[in-house]
Amino acid sequence: MKSYYNCNAFEDEAFEVKPEFSVLQSELVLKKLNKNNSASFAKEKVEYKCKWKKQDNFDSEKPTIIIPTRNMKDLIKKTITNLEDNSITKHCNLIVVDDRSDQDIKSLIGSYSYLRVDNDRGFSFSMLNNIAALICHKLKCSQIILWNNDLWTVNESSFLEFLRRHNESSSTVSGSKLLYPPKEISFIKEDDSKNILEAFPQVSGNWRETIQYAGTHFLPLMPEAQALSPYHYKRFGDPQDPRVNCDKGINALTGALLIIELVNFIALGGLNPSLAKNFQDTDFCLKVIENELHCYYFGKDLFFYHDESVSLAGSKLENNQFLSDEVLFGKIWNDRISQLVI
Numbered sequence: 001m002k003s004y005y006n007c008n009a010f011e012d013e014a015f016e017v018k019p020e021f022s023v024l025q026s027e028l029v030l031k032k033l034n035k036n037n038s039a040s041f042a043k044e045k046v047e048y049k050c051k052w053k054k055q056d057n058f059d060s061e062k063p064t065i066i067i068p069t070r071n072m073k074d075l076i077k078k079t080i081t082n083l084e085d086n087s088i089t090k091h092c093n094l095i096v097v098d099d100r101s102d103q104d105i106k107s108l109i110g111s112y113s114y115l116r117v118d119n120d121r122g123f124s125f126s127m128l129n130n131i132a133a134l135i136c137h138k139l140k141c142s143q144i145i146l147w148n149n150d151l152w153t154v155n156e157s158s159f160l161e162f163l164r165r166h167n168e169s170s171s172t173v174s175g176s177k178l179l180y181p182p183k184e185i186s187f188i189k190e191d192d193s194k195n196i197l198e199a200f201p202q203v204s205g206n207w208r209e210t211i212q213y214a215g216t217h218f219l220p221l222m223p224e225a226q227a228l229s230p231y232h233y234k235r236f237g238d239p240q241d242p243r244v245n246c247d248k249g250i251n252a253l254t255g256a257l258l259i260i261e262l263v264n265f266i267a268l269g270g271l272n273p274s275l276a277k278n279f280q281d282t283d284f285c286l287k288v289i290e291n292e293l294h295c296y297y298f299g300k301d302l303f304f305y306h307d308e309s310v311s312l313a314g315s316k317l318e319n320n321q322f323l324s325d326e327v328l329f330g331k332i333w334n335d336r337i338s339q340l341v342i
Contacts, residue, residue: 004028004043005332006269007130010137017138023048023131027121028274030324039225039327046273048127051116052135053106055093058113063143063163063259064093064136068128071103075149075187080109082152088159092145095135097128122321125255126271126280137266144265146258150187150307151178158302165247165298166259172288173260175253177299178213178306179239187307195308203236211237212306214244215297216252216282218341226330228337230282239303250297251289251341255281256306264293272332278325286333289340 003026009015025048028041065083069076076096083089095113098105106114115132133144153159166174183189192204200207211234218228230252234244255271258281268287271280288295 001028002269004274005272007127007134007271007273009131009134010266010270015134015138017052017054017135019052021050021052023050023127023134025127025273027276028328030320030327033225033323033327039331041324041328044121046119046121046124046127048124048131049118050131051114053114054139055111055113057111058093058139060140060142062092062141063145064095064132064141065145065147066095066097066129066132066136067147067149068097068099068125068132069101069105069149070099070123071101071105072149073103073105073108076105077108078187079147079149079152080112086153086156086159088153088156091160091163093141095132097132099123099128122276124273124276126273126276129255130270130273133260133262133265133270137262142262144260144262146255146260148256148306151256152181152185152305152307154304158304161302162298162304163259165302166296169296170294171259171261171296172264172293173253173258173285174296174298175213175250175258176297177211177239177244177303178254178256179303180208180210180212181305181307182209185305193308200236207236209239211235211239211241211244212308213254213256214239214241214299215248215250216254216285218251218337225327227334228341229326230279244299245301247296247298247300250285250295252282252285253295253297256308257304264288274328275325277321279329280325283329283332286337286340290336 008025009023025046027044027046031042032040096109098116100118136144162176213232215233216230217233221229272283285295
C-alpha cells in the first residue's frame with residue numbers, strides 16, 4: 001500500500017522542475033462503509049497538472065514557506081502583507097500554491113514563487129504541499145514551512161524565535177501555539193465566524209484571543225472508525241495555561257503551521273495523498289515518532305494567529321472526503337497508535 005500512502009513523485013529520480021509538468025499519484029478513496037465498520041476503497045490514479053514560476057531571488061539556503069490557496073485573493077494578500085511587514089520574506093522564500101483558482105492569484109503575488117496545480121478530483125492539502133516540497137527538494141532546500149493562508153505572525157522576532165527553537169532542538173517537525181486573532185486584525189469582522197456558529201456555538205462571543213491550537217491529544221471514539229482520534233488540546237482555553245504555555249515533545253501537530261526538515265519529509269513519503277483533506281498532518285507526525293525522529297511543540301511565550309477555516313471550512317467536507325479520510329486513518333493506525341501516543 002506504500003504507493004497510495006506516499007507521494008509517488010518523490011521516488012522519481014528523473015523528475016525535473018519545469019515551467020509545466022505533471023505528477024501522477026496513486027490514491028485510495030472510500031467506496032463503501034459497512035455497518036460493522038469494514039470498508040472497501042477504490043484505487044485511483046490522479047493527475048496533477050502543474051505550472052511553475054520561481055521567484056528571481058530564490059535562495060536554497062533559506063527556509064521556504066509554502067502557502068496553498070484557492071481563490072481568496074483578499075485573504076492571501078493580507079497574509080503576504082503580514083509576512084512582508086514583519087520581514088519574514090527576507091528570511092524565507094515563499095511559494096504560493098494555487099489550487100484551481102478562478103481568480104488571478106499569479107498577478108497578485110508579484111515576484112514570489114507561484115505553483116498552479118489543477119486536477120479532476122478536488123482539493124488535496126496533501127498533494128498541494130507535496131508537489132511544492134518536491135520542487136524545494138530539487139532546488140536543494142533543507143527546510144520547508146507549511147503555512148495556512150489564514151495564518152499570521154505577531155512580529156519578526158516571534159517567527160525567528162520559533163525557527164531558532166526548531167533548529168536548536170534538532171527537531172524533524174515543529175509547531176507552535178495558535179490563537180484566534182482579535183477582531184481588529186481578523187479577516188472575519190462579524191462577532192462570530194460561521195465556523196464558530198456551526199461547530200462551537202457554546203463559545204459565541206467569547207472565543208477571540210483564546211487558543212485555537214496548543215497541541216494534539218487523542219481520545220477514543222469507539223464505535224467510530226478511529227480507535228483514537230486527534231483533537232486540538234485546550235481549544236478556547238487560556239494561552240497562559242502552563243500546560244500550553246510551554247515547550248515539549250509531542251505526538252502530533254496541526255498542518256496549519258509546521259517547520260519540517262525536508263530530507264525527512266521526502267524519506268517518509270510526505271503527506272499521505274490518500275488522506276487528501278484531513279488527518280494527514282497527524283499521520284505524518286506519527287510516522288516521525290514511529291521512526292524515532294523528533295516532533296516538538298513550542299508554545300512558551302510564543303504564538304501565531306490563525307483565523308481558522310476562513311477559506312477551507314466547506315472544502316474539507318466536500319465529496320464525502322472527511323469520512324474517507326477518517327476511515328482510512330483508522331485503518332492505517334488503529335492497531336499501533338496506542339503504542340505511540342499513550
